[in-house]
Amino acid sequence: MTTIQTPPGYVSQDLMNTVNAKKGSTAGASVDADKDKFMTLLITQMKNQDPMNPLDNAQVTSQLAQLSTVTGINQLNTTLESLKSSYQSSESLQAATMIGHGVLVAGDKVALAGGKGIMGVEVGSAADKVQVIITDPRTGKDVQVIDMGAQQPGITPIAWDGVPDPSQMGADGKPVTLRDGNFLIRVVATRGEEVLKDAKTLSFDSVASVTTNPKDGVKLNLPTLGVVSMADIRQIL
Template identity: 30%
Template structure:
């Protein structure tokens, strides 16, 4: 029995489509190709008008700098991608954690006091903290003055009539007046938990809180 392929088999094998890309020359011009071009140019130069060696060195230096820049860009991109992956892994550990973050919405538990932290960049007087829900104003707390920096405020969970409010989400608005009499808003920081973490197109980390608010990572003041 013959082990040689038949004529028909040989013909079919020759007619099988190949992979042109596997044999296609590289389209990238590297330093080796650049040196080959320069060497060929020197071998075929006009003896009466030889090449300027200064121009040769300058071209070679520019080629080396271009390759170094391309390699540096690739390294920076790889480092950036690795850093973002590390950020995601670190931020994922925050899911379910209790945090104190900048926001205007907080969760209140009936029968318990809620602690709110106010922050102002300058001393204020006649400050007010207005607590509201879906039905309107629940309670308005007044303070003769607020010192610059953080001030902890405790709400006993009662409305203006002294009745305990039900559990749920409430909104905050805080403001006061500076020495010139201008009204100034006051930043509020509330306790909540982290529901999820996401990465924005610009690489920044965003936290979705239990209240539904989305804040940046740098808005978090405490983690527990």
């Protein structure tokens, strides 16, 4: 009589290959297919076992436990994929409603047009004093300091009129306004003598369109600031 000795760990290796599928194979094979594969391997192993050295209960129990693990992983993957798809659909609908709306995102620039500009500040912890400093990038000089006083944690939008000094009048008798264009902004927040590190400036832009794909998820297209994710939006105006 010819006896085929089954190498130890034979079934275990096949189960591991099922979990760690190679590229090009069908990802996430069905749970029923995994069970059928396991039972085929187990029956083959039992048919060809050495009668003088049969499988013991510990081996069979271990292999059954591995089957349970593989089955659970596949079911979890299926559930996660379903949740991911549902979340992306919900996020797409939410993003679509933002088209045409103004938003604040992390940034260090403010655009001034016709004496109007919008920016924002996000303070992570309570500050005794918050100042926004505006710099002309052409000269590198600070042109205005906006004193916001004490601020609690949160986001504060700022409407800027581009008037550095209301007391300075032009030939037309109106306050001198800075030229239109982009200016740099930075924030200095302090509490007592401590300079806080959790305060940052926010730039303004509007949502022009929304892009959705399975790989990158939902992206918002901003005319000036480029492509951002939903998580990058700090406030909708």
